[in-house]
Amino acid sequence: MQLAVDVGENALTERQKDVLDAALALLVEAGDTLTMTSVARRASCSKESLYKWFGDRDGLLTATVQWQASKVRAVPVNPEAFDLASLTAGLQRFASDWLHVLSGTISVALNRVAVGHAGSDKHDLGVIVLENGPFAMARRLKPLLELGRDTGLLHFYETDEAFRTFFGLVVRDVQIRLLLGDRLELTDASIERDSLRATQQFLALYGAQTEAAEGGH
Amino acid sequence: MQLAVDVGENALTERQKDVLDAALALLVEAGDTLTMTSVARRASCSKESLYKWFGDRDGLLTATVQWQASKVRAVPVNPEAFDLASLTAGLQRFASDWLHVLSGTISVALNRVAVGHAGSDKHDLGVIVLENGPFAMARRLKPLLELGRDTGLLHFYETDEAFRTFFGLVVRDVQIRLLLGDRLELTDASIERDSLRATQQFLALYGAQTEAAEGGH
DNA sequence: GCCGTACCGTACCGTACGTTACGGCAGCGG
DNA sequence: CCGCTGCCGTAACGTACGGTACGGTACGGC
Known part of the structure:
Protein backbone atom coordinates (compact mmCIF):
# COMPACT_ATOMS: atom_id res chain seq x y z
CA MET A 1 0.00 0.00 0.00
CA VAL A 72 0.12 12.59 -14.76
CA ARG A 73 0.30 14.26 -11.40
CA ALA A 74 -2.72 15.39 -9.49
CA VAL A 75 -4.04 18.92 -9.83
CA PRO A 76 -5.52 19.58 -6.39
CA VAL A 77 -8.75 21.53 -6.31
CA ASN A 78 -8.94 23.66 -3.19
CA PRO A 79 -11.57 26.32 -3.54
CA GLU A 80 -12.02 29.02 -0.89
CA ALA A 81 -15.73 29.58 -1.12
CA PHE A 82 -17.21 26.11 -1.01
CA ASP A 83 -20.84 25.64 -1.88
CA LEU A 84 -23.04 23.32 -3.89
CA ALA A 85 -21.98 24.90 -7.14
CA SER A 86 -18.27 24.44 -6.55
CA LEU A 87 -18.85 20.90 -5.26
CA THR A 88 -20.80 20.05 -8.38
CA ALA A 89 -18.20 21.65 -10.58
CA GLY A 90 -15.41 19.81 -8.79
CA LEU A 91 -17.11 16.47 -9.13
CA GLN A 92 -17.90 16.98 -12.76
CA ARG A 93 -14.42 18.17 -13.59
CA PHE A 94 -13.06 15.19 -11.79
CA ALA A 95 -15.28 12.80 -13.70
CA SER A 96 -14.39 14.44 -16.98
CA ASP A 97 -10.65 14.27 -16.32
CA TRP A 98 -10.93 10.66 -15.29
CA LEU A 99 -12.86 9.62 -18.38
CA HIS A 100 -10.38 11.43 -20.60
CA VAL A 101 -7.42 9.65 -19.02
CA LEU A 102 -9.21 6.33 -18.95
CA SER A 103 -10.07 6.33 -22.63
CA GLY A 104 -6.64 7.45 -23.79
CA THR A 105 -4.59 5.00 -25.81
CA ILE A 106 -1.74 5.09 -23.31
CA SER A 107 -3.97 4.29 -20.37
CA VAL A 108 -5.60 1.44 -22.24
CA ALA A 109 -2.24 0.01 -23.27
CA LEU A 110 -0.74 0.24 -19.80
CA ASN A 111 -3.77 -1.28 -18.15
CA ARG A 112 -3.65 -4.10 -20.68
CA VAL A 113 -0.08 -5.08 -19.92
CA ALA A 114 -0.62 -4.64 -16.19
CA VAL A 115 -3.68 -6.87 -16.26
CA GLY A 116 -1.81 -9.40 -18.34
CA HIS A 117 1.06 -9.51 -15.87
CA ALA A 118 -1.05 -9.41 -12.71
CA GLY A 119 -0.83 -12.35 -10.40
CA SER A 120 2.37 -14.01 -11.52
CA ASP A 121 4.93 -11.26 -11.26
CA LYS A 122 7.68 -10.09 -9.02
CA HIS A 123 7.76 -6.39 -9.94
CA ASP A 124 3.99 -6.53 -9.94
CA LEU A 125 2.87 -4.11 -12.61
CA GLY A 126 -0.71 -4.57 -11.49
CA VAL A 127 0.05 -3.05 -8.11
CA ILE A 128 1.71 -0.06 -9.70
CA VAL A 129 -1.17 0.64 -12.04
CA LEU A 130 -3.63 0.03 -9.23
CA GLU A 131 -1.76 2.51 -7.10
CA ASN A 132 -1.64 5.16 -9.79
CA GLY A 133 -5.12 4.41 -11.12
CA PRO A 134 -8.10 3.73 -8.88
CA PHE A 135 -6.24 4.34 -5.61
CA ALA A 136 -4.80 7.64 -6.78
CA MET A 137 -8.28 8.65 -7.92
CA ALA A 138 -9.63 7.82 -4.48
CA ARG A 139 -6.92 9.81 -2.72
CA ARG A 140 -7.62 12.79 -4.91
CA LEU A 141 -11.38 12.65 -4.60
CA LYS A 142 -11.86 11.82 -0.94
CA PRO A 143 -10.88 15.26 0.40
CA LEU A 144 -13.51 16.82 -1.84
CA LEU A 145 -16.14 14.35 -0.65
CA GLU A 146 -15.29 14.88 3.00
CA LEU A 147 -15.30 18.63 2.55
CA GLY A 148 -18.76 18.22 1.08
CA ARG A 149 -19.86 16.16 4.04
CA ASP A 150 -18.36 18.52 6.60
CA THR A 151 -20.13 21.46 5.02
CA GLY A 152 -23.42 19.59 5.10
CA LEU A 153 -23.76 19.28 1.33
CA LEU A 154 -23.27 15.51 1.26
CA HIS A 155 -24.51 12.77 3.48
CA PHE A 156 -22.68 9.46 3.87
CA TYR A 157 -21.06 7.37 6.57
CA GLU A 158 -18.16 5.71 4.77
CA THR A 159 -16.08 7.89 2.49
CA ASP A 160 -14.90 4.82 0.65
CA GLU A 161 -18.46 3.73 -0.09
CA ALA A 162 -19.29 7.13 -1.49
CA PHE A 163 -16.16 7.18 -3.59
CA ARG A 164 -16.76 3.75 -5.04
CA THR A 165 -20.32 4.65 -5.95
CA PHE A 166 -19.09 7.74 -7.72
CA PHE A 167 -16.49 5.61 -9.48
CA GLY A 168 -19.20 3.23 -10.69
CA LEU A 169 -21.44 6.04 -11.90
CA VAL A 170 -18.58 7.62 -13.84
CA VAL A 171 -16.76 4.64 -15.29
CA ARG A 172 -19.65 2.19 -15.66
CA ASP A 173 -18.70 -0.42 -18.29
CA VAL A 174 -16.44 1.93 -20.22
CA GLN A 175 -13.09 0.70 -18.96
CA ILE A 176 -13.67 -3.02 -19.25
CA ARG A 177 -15.12 -2.59 -22.72
CA LEU A 178 -12.14 -0.55 -23.84
CA LEU A 179 -9.73 -3.08 -22.37
CA LEU A 180 -11.51 -5.91 -24.15
CA GLY A 181 -11.10 -4.10 -27.44
CA ASP A 182 -14.57 -2.66 -27.91
CA ARG A 183 -14.58 0.27 -30.28
CA LEU A 184 -16.11 2.89 -28.02
CA GLU A 185 -16.21 6.43 -29.31
CA LEU A 186 -15.77 8.89 -26.47
CA THR A 187 -16.04 12.42 -27.80
CA ASP A 188 -15.41 15.46 -25.66
CA ALA A 189 -19.10 16.20 -25.82
CA SER A 190 -20.17 12.75 -24.69
CA ILE A 191 -17.64 12.79 -21.87
CA GLU A 192 -18.95 16.14 -20.71
CA ARG A 193 -22.50 14.83 -20.84
CA ASP A 194 -21.62 11.64 -18.96
CA SER A 195 -19.69 13.56 -16.33
CA LEU A 196 -22.67 15.78 -15.70
CA ARG A 197 -25.05 12.85 -15.54
CA ALA A 198 -22.81 10.94 -13.14
CA THR A 199 -22.44 14.00 -10.92
CA GLN A 200 -26.17 14.62 -10.81
CA GLN A 201 -26.87 10.99 -10.07
CA PHE A 202 -24.30 11.02 -7.29
CA LEU A 203 -25.83 14.15 -5.79
CA ALA A 204 -29.25 12.57 -6.04
CA LEU A 205 -27.99 9.64 -3.98
CA TYR A 206 -25.74 11.40 -1.50
CA GLY A 207 -26.83 15.02 -1.61
CA ALA A 208 -28.23 16.23 1.69
CA GLN A 209 -30.57 18.85 0.24
CA THR A 210 -33.22 18.14 -2.35
CA GLU A 211 -34.34 14.60 -3.11
CA ALA A 212 -36.21 15.61 -6.23
CA ALA A 213 -33.27 15.17 -8.60
CA GLU A 214 -34.23 13.46 -11.78
CA GLY A 215 -31.89 10.50 -12.16
CA GLY A 216 -31.94 9.36 -15.75
CA HIS A 217 -31.19 11.06 -19.02
CA MET B 1 -22.22 -8.13 -32.95
CA VAL B 72 -22.91 -20.22 -17.91
CA ARG B 73 -26.18 -19.90 -19.70
CA ALA B 74 -28.81 -17.42 -18.74
CA VAL B 75 -31.53 -18.32 -16.27
CA PRO B 76 -34.42 -16.21 -17.50
CA VAL B 77 -36.58 -14.63 -14.81
CA ASN B 78 -40.14 -14.37 -16.01
CA PRO B 79 -42.51 -13.85 -13.13
CA GLU B 80 -46.26 -13.82 -13.64
CA ALA B 81 -47.23 -11.32 -11.00
CA PHE B 82 -44.92 -8.39 -11.56
CA ASP B 83 -44.71 -5.71 -8.91
CA LEU B 84 -42.12 -3.62 -7.11
CA ALA B 85 -41.15 -6.52 -4.88
CA SER B 86 -40.45 -8.90 -7.74
CA LEU B 87 -38.63 -6.17 -9.67
CA THR B 88 -36.44 -5.47 -6.67
CA ALA B 89 -35.83 -9.14 -6.09
CA GLY B 90 -34.97 -9.67 -9.76
CA LEU B 91 -32.51 -6.81 -9.80
CA GLN B 92 -30.87 -7.87 -6.60
CA ARG B 93 -30.59 -11.49 -7.67
CA PHE B 94 -29.13 -10.33 -10.92
CA ALA B 95 -26.54 -8.17 -9.20
CA SER B 96 -25.65 -10.95 -6.84
CA ASP B 97 -25.20 -13.50 -9.64
CA TRP B 98 -23.10 -11.08 -11.60
CA LEU B 99 -20.78 -10.28 -8.70
CA HIS B 100 -20.36 -13.95 -7.96
CA VAL B 101 -19.38 -14.73 -11.55
CA LEU B 102 -17.21 -11.64 -11.82
CA SER B 103 -15.15 -12.46 -8.75
CA GLY B 104 -14.68 -16.11 -9.59
CA THR B 105 -11.17 -17.25 -10.42
CA ILE B 106 -12.24 -18.52 -13.84
CA SER B 107 -13.81 -15.22 -14.83
CA VAL B 108 -10.76 -13.29 -13.65
CA ALA B 109 -8.41 -15.59 -15.54
CA LEU B 110 -10.42 -15.48 -18.77
CA ASN B 111 -10.80 -11.73 -18.66
CA ARG B 112 -7.07 -11.42 -18.11
CA VAL B 113 -6.12 -13.40 -21.19
CA ALA B 114 -8.81 -11.72 -23.24
CA VAL B 115 -7.61 -8.27 -22.23
CA GLY B 116 -4.05 -9.28 -22.93
CA HIS B 117 -4.93 -10.45 -26.42
CA ALA B 118 -7.32 -7.65 -27.27
CA GLY B 119 -6.43 -5.45 -30.18
CA SER B 120 -3.87 -7.51 -32.03
CA ASP B 121 -5.67 -10.76 -32.65
CA LYS B 122 -7.37 -12.60 -35.40
CA HIS B 123 -9.64 -14.86 -33.35
CA ASP B 124 -10.29 -11.89 -31.11
CA LEU B 125 -10.76 -13.26 -27.64
CA GLY B 126 -11.73 -9.82 -26.42
CA VAL B 127 -14.81 -9.81 -28.61
CA ILE B 128 -15.85 -13.23 -27.35
CA VAL B 129 -15.51 -12.28 -23.70
CA LEU B 130 -17.21 -8.96 -24.39
CA GLU B 131 -20.05 -10.79 -26.04
CA ASN B 132 -20.44 -13.28 -23.22
CA GLY B 133 -19.72 -10.76 -20.46
CA PRO B 134 -21.12 -7.23 -20.47
CA PHE B 135 -23.22 -7.68 -23.62
CA ALA B 136 -24.78 -10.90 -22.40
CA MET B 137 -25.52 -9.21 -19.10
CA ALA B 138 -27.25 -6.39 -20.95
CA ARG B 139 -29.34 -8.77 -23.04
CA ARG B 140 -30.42 -10.60 -19.93
CA LEU B 141 -31.24 -7.52 -17.90
CA LYS B 142 -32.93 -5.30 -20.45
CA PRO B 143 -36.18 -7.27 -20.62
CA LEU B 144 -36.53 -6.90 -16.88
CA LEU B 145 -35.84 -3.17 -17.06
CA GLU B 146 -38.33 -2.65 -19.87
CA LEU B 147 -40.93 -4.69 -18.09
CA GLY B 148 -40.40 -2.40 -15.11
CA ARG B 149 -40.81 0.64 -17.29
CA ASP B 150 -43.90 -0.70 -19.06
CA THR B 151 -45.55 -1.43 -15.74
CA GLY B 152 -44.77 2.07 -14.53
CA LEU B 153 -42.30 1.02 -11.86
CA LEU B 154 -39.28 2.50 -13.59
CA HIS B 155 -38.74 5.71 -15.44
CA PHE B 156 -36.09 6.12 -18.13
CA TYR B 157 -35.80 6.98 -21.79
CA GLU B 158 -32.88 4.88 -22.97
CA THR B 159 -32.76 1.28 -21.80
CA ASP B 160 -29.05 1.20 -22.47
CA GLU B 161 -28.44 4.19 -20.22
CA ALA B 162 -30.37 2.58 -17.40
CA PHE B 163 -28.53 -0.70 -17.85
CA ARG B 164 -25.11 0.93 -17.82
CA THR B 165 -25.94 2.86 -14.69
CA PHE B 166 -27.01 -0.34 -13.00
CA PHE B 167 -23.80 -1.97 -14.21
CA GLY B 168 -21.77 0.82 -12.66
CA LEU B 169 -23.62 0.68 -9.37
CA VAL B 170 -23.10 -3.07 -9.14
CA VAL B 171 -19.58 -3.55 -10.42
CA ARG B 172 -18.01 -0.23 -9.38
CA ASP B 173 -14.22 -0.70 -9.15
CA VAL B 174 -14.42 -4.38 -8.28
CA GLN B 175 -13.60 -5.85 -11.67
CA ILE B 176 -10.66 -3.65 -12.58
CA ARG B 177 -9.16 -4.11 -9.13
CA LEU B 178 -9.48 -7.88 -9.36
CA LEU B 179 -7.98 -7.89 -12.84
CA LEU B 180 -5.06 -5.80 -11.63
CA GLY B 181 -4.37 -8.32 -8.91
CA ASP B 182 -5.84 -6.55 -5.91
CA ARG B 183 -6.68 -8.96 -3.12
CA LEU B 184 -10.36 -8.19 -2.72
CA GLU B 185 -12.33 -10.40 -0.36
CA LEU B 186 -15.85 -10.85 -1.62
CA THR B 187 -17.81 -12.94 0.84
CA ASP B 188 -21.33 -14.11 0.17
CA ALA B 189 -22.52 -11.70 2.84
CA SER B 190 -20.75 -8.69 1.34
CA ILE B 191 -22.02 -9.56 -2.13
CA GLU B 192 -25.54 -9.77 -0.81
CA ARG B 193 -25.13 -6.43 0.92
CA ASP B 194 -23.67 -4.76 -2.17
CA SER B 195 -26.37 -6.20 -4.41
CA LEU B 196 -29.03 -4.77 -2.15
CA ARG B 197 -27.32 -1.39 -1.97
CA ALA B 198 -26.90 -1.20 -5.75
CA THR B 199 -30.51 -2.16 -6.29
CA GLN B 200 -31.79 0.45 -3.85
CA GLN B 201 -29.58 3.10 -5.37
CA PHE B 202 -30.80 2.18 -8.83
CA LEU B 203 -34.41 2.38 -7.70
CA ALA B 204 -33.70 5.72 -6.07
CA LEU B 205 -32.47 7.02 -9.41
CA TYR B 206 -34.90 5.38 -11.79
CA GLY B 207 -37.82 4.34 -9.63
CA ALA B 208 -41.05 6.11 -10.51
CA GLN B 209 -42.62 5.99 -7.08
CA THR B 210 -41.01 7.28 -3.89
CA GLU B 211 -38.07 9.61 -4.04
CA ALA B 212 -37.27 9.23 -0.35
CA ALA B 213 -34.85 6.35 -0.73
CA GLU B 214 -31.78 6.74 1.38
CA GLY B 215 -28.79 6.34 -0.92
CA GLY B 216 -25.76 5.46 1.13
CA HIS B 217 -25.04 2.66 3.55
C1' DG C 1 48.21 12.71 -27.84
C1' DC C 2 46.46 9.19 -24.55
C1' DC C 3 43.24 6.97 -21.59
C1' DG C 4 38.74 5.99 -19.47
C1' DT C 5 33.82 6.23 -19.95
C1' DA C 6 29.60 5.91 -22.18
C1' DC C 7 27.22 4.36 -25.73
C1' DC C 8 25.74 2.52 -30.46
C1' DG C 9 25.29 -1.32 -33.63
C1' DT C 10 25.50 -5.97 -34.33
C1' DA C 11 26.63 -10.56 -33.98
C1' DC C 12 26.05 -14.33 -31.01
C1' DC C 13 24.26 -17.80 -27.46
C1' DG C 14 20.83 -20.49 -24.96
C1' DT C 15 16.40 -21.69 -24.29
C1' DA C 16 11.54 -22.02 -24.38
C1' DC C 17 7.88 -23.16 -26.99
C1' DG C 18 4.81 -23.70 -31.09
C1' DT C 19 4.42 -27.00 -34.48
C1' DT C 20 5.30 -31.35 -36.89
C1' DA C 21 6.54 -36.19 -37.41
C1' DC C 22 6.73 -40.84 -35.99
C1' DG C 23 6.37 -45.22 -33.41
C1' DG C 24 3.28 -47.96 -30.75
C1' DC C 25 -1.21 -49.55 -28.98
C1' DA C 26 -6.17 -50.40 -28.53
C1' DG C 27 -10.60 -51.09 -30.64
C1' DC C 28 -13.27 -52.66 -34.45
C1' DG C 29 -15.25 -54.03 -39.00
C1' DG C 30 -14.62 -57.69 -42.19
C1' DC D 1 -6.37 -62.82 -38.15
C1' DC D 2 -5.74 -58.36 -41.00
C1' DG D 3 -5.94 -53.75 -41.83
C1' DC D 4 -7.76 -49.33 -40.66
C1' DT D 5 -8.58 -45.51 -37.52
C1' DG D 6 -7.88 -42.71 -33.61
C1' DC D 7 -5.09 -41.56 -30.15
C1' DC D 8 -1.07 -41.39 -26.74
C1' DG D 9 3.67 -40.41 -25.78
C1' DT D 10 7.80 -38.50 -27.20
C1' DA D 11 11.31 -37.00 -30.00
C1' DA D 12 12.68 -33.62 -33.28
C1' DC D 13 12.60 -29.09 -35.84
C1' DG D 14 12.48 -24.09 -36.46
C1' DT D 15 12.27 -19.80 -34.73
C1' DA D 16 11.67 -15.88 -31.89
C1' DC D 17 13.47 -13.52 -28.32
C1' DG D 18 15.79 -12.51 -23.78
C1' DG D 19 20.21 -11.78 -22.51
C1' DT D 20 25.49 -11.19 -23.35
C1' DA D 21 29.79 -10.03 -25.67
C1' DC D 22 32.47 -7.29 -28.53
C1' DG D 23 34.21 -4.01 -31.90
C1' DG D 24 33.85 0.85 -33.17
C1' DT D 25 33.13 5.84 -32.09
C1' DA D 26 32.60 10.21 -29.67
C1' DC D 27 34.03 12.94 -25.84
C1' DG D 28 35.97 14.83 -21.69
C1' DG D 29 40.01 14.94 -18.46
C1' DC D 30 44.96 15.00 -18.05
Missing part, protein backbone atom coordinates in the same frame (compact mmCIF):
# COMPACT_ATOMS: atom_id res chain seq x y z
CA GLN A 2 3.05 2.22 -0.23
CA LEU A 3 3.54 4.74 -2.95
CA ALA A 4 4.86 2.71 -5.82
CA VAL A 5 6.69 5.47 -7.63
CA ASP A 6 10.14 5.87 -6.20
CA VAL A 7 10.46 9.61 -6.38
CA GLY A 8 13.76 9.41 -4.57
CA GLU A 9 15.17 7.09 -7.19
CA ASN A 10 13.90 9.14 -10.08
CA ALA A 11 17.40 9.71 -11.40
CA LEU A 12 16.43 9.50 -15.03
CA THR A 13 18.63 10.94 -17.72
CA GLU A 14 16.93 12.84 -20.51
CA ARG A 15 18.17 10.09 -22.75
CA GLN A 16 16.54 7.49 -20.56
CA LYS A 17 13.27 9.40 -20.55
CA ASP A 18 13.38 9.40 -24.33
CA VAL A 19 13.90 5.67 -24.27
CA LEU A 20 10.93 5.21 -21.95
CA ASP A 21 8.78 7.37 -24.20
CA ALA A 22 9.74 5.15 -27.09
CA ALA A 23 8.82 2.12 -25.04
CA LEU A 24 5.47 3.74 -24.26
CA ALA A 25 4.80 4.33 -27.93
CA LEU A 26 5.64 0.73 -28.74
CA LEU A 27 3.48 -0.47 -25.89
CA VAL A 28 0.56 1.41 -27.40
CA GLU A 29 1.24 0.01 -30.85
CA ALA A 30 2.20 -3.56 -30.15
CA GLY A 31 1.07 -4.19 -26.60
CA ASP A 32 2.91 -6.74 -24.58
CA THR A 33 4.54 -8.22 -27.67
CA LEU A 34 7.16 -5.49 -27.76
CA THR A 35 10.68 -6.87 -27.83
CA MET A 36 13.84 -5.48 -26.34
CA THR A 37 15.23 -5.27 -29.85
CA SER A 38 12.27 -3.20 -31.05
CA VAL A 39 12.65 -0.76 -28.17
CA ALA A 40 16.35 -0.41 -28.85
CA ARG A 41 15.75 0.20 -32.53
CA ARG A 42 12.93 2.69 -31.96
CA ALA A 43 14.93 4.62 -29.38
CA SER A 44 18.17 4.36 -31.34
CA CYS A 45 19.99 2.91 -28.40
CA SER A 46 21.81 -0.32 -27.83
CA LYS A 47 20.33 -3.29 -26.05
CA GLU A 48 23.37 -3.21 -23.81
CA SER A 49 22.25 0.18 -22.52
CA LEU A 50 18.72 -1.07 -21.96
CA TYR A 51 20.00 -3.87 -19.77
CA LYS A 52 22.44 -1.63 -17.97
CA TRP A 53 19.77 0.96 -17.19
CA PHE A 54 16.76 -1.21 -16.46
CA GLY A 55 18.12 -4.62 -15.55
CA ASP A 56 15.85 -6.80 -17.62
CA ARG A 57 12.63 -6.74 -19.60
CA ASP A 58 10.47 -6.55 -16.51
CA GLY A 59 12.54 -3.67 -15.20
CA LEU A 60 12.04 -1.80 -18.45
CA LEU A 61 8.28 -2.34 -18.32
CA THR A 62 8.14 -1.26 -14.70
CA ALA A 63 10.20 1.85 -15.38
CA THR A 64 7.96 2.66 -18.32
CA VAL A 65 4.79 2.41 -16.25
CA GLN A 66 6.27 4.49 -13.46
CA TRP A 67 7.51 7.06 -15.92
CA GLN A 68 4.05 7.48 -17.35
CA ALA A 69 2.59 7.61 -13.84
CA SER A 70 4.99 10.35 -12.86
CA LYS A 71 3.78 12.45 -15.78
CA GLN B 2 -23.27 -11.69 -33.72
CA LEU B 3 -23.45 -14.35 -31.10
CA ALA B 4 -19.88 -15.52 -30.74
CA VAL B 5 -20.56 -19.02 -29.57
CA ASP B 6 -21.15 -21.26 -32.53
CA VAL B 7 -23.84 -23.45 -31.13
CA GLY B 8 -24.19 -25.14 -34.48
CA GLU B 9 -20.52 -26.10 -34.47
CA ASN B 10 -20.63 -27.24 -30.88
CA ALA B 11 -19.66 -30.78 -31.85
CA LEU B 12 -17.46 -31.36 -28.85
CA THR B 13 -16.58 -34.88 -27.78
CA GLU B 14 -16.68 -35.60 -24.08
CA ARG B 15 -12.95 -36.14 -24.39
CA GLN B 16 -12.54 -32.71 -25.93
CA LYS B 17 -14.60 -31.12 -23.17
CA ASP B 18 -12.30 -32.73 -20.63
CA VAL B 19 -9.34 -31.28 -22.47
CA LEU B 20 -10.90 -27.81 -22.44
CA ASP B 21 -11.61 -28.10 -18.74
CA ALA B 22 -7.96 -28.95 -18.20
CA ALA B 23 -7.01 -25.91 -20.25
CA LEU B 24 -9.33 -23.80 -18.11
CA ALA B 25 -7.70 -25.04 -14.94
CA LEU B 26 -4.26 -24.25 -16.31
CA LEU B 27 -5.44 -20.85 -17.43
CA VAL B 28 -6.50 -20.10 -13.88
CA GLU B 29 -3.21 -21.33 -12.46
CA ALA B 30 -0.69 -20.03 -14.94
CA GLY B 31 -2.53 -17.40 -16.92
CA ASP B 32 -1.46 -16.81 -20.47
CA THR B 33 1.83 -18.60 -19.93
CA LEU B 34 0.24 -21.99 -20.36
CA THR B 35 1.96 -24.09 -23.00
CA MET B 36 0.56 -26.62 -25.39
CA THR B 37 2.76 -29.21 -23.71
CA SER B 38 1.33 -28.41 -20.28
CA VAL B 39 -2.23 -28.72 -21.56
CA ALA B 40 -1.44 -32.05 -23.21
CA ARG B 41 0.19 -33.36 -20.08
CA ARG B 42 -2.59 -32.16 -17.76
CA ALA B 43 -5.28 -33.61 -19.99
CA SER B 44 -3.32 -36.78 -20.72
CA CYS B 45 -3.68 -36.32 -24.42
CA SER B 46 -1.20 -35.91 -27.22
CA LYS B 47 -0.21 -32.63 -28.72
CA GLU B 48 -1.10 -34.11 -32.08
CA SER B 49 -4.72 -34.36 -30.94
CA LEU B 50 -4.67 -30.78 -29.67
CA TYR B 51 -3.59 -29.54 -33.06
CA LYS B 52 -5.99 -31.77 -34.90
CA TRP B 53 -8.94 -30.64 -32.78
CA PHE B 54 -8.22 -26.96 -32.31
CA GLY B 55 -5.86 -26.00 -35.11
CA ASP B 56 -3.32 -24.00 -33.16
CA ARG B 57 -2.74 -22.34 -29.81
CA ASP B 58 -5.12 -19.49 -30.56
CA GLY B 59 -7.79 -21.96 -31.57
CA LEU B 60 -7.37 -23.81 -28.31
CA LEU B 61 -7.70 -20.61 -26.32
CA THR B 62 -10.75 -19.57 -28.30
CA ALA B 63 -12.40 -22.95 -27.85
CA THR B 64 -11.64 -22.81 -24.14
CA VAL B 65 -13.24 -19.40 -23.73
CA GLN B 66 -16.28 -20.44 -25.73
CA TRP B 67 -16.58 -23.65 -23.78
CA GLN B 68 -16.66 -21.75 -20.52
CA ALA B 69 -19.14 -19.29 -21.99
CA SER B 70 -21.43 -22.11 -23.05
CA LYS B 71 -21.50 -23.37 -19.49
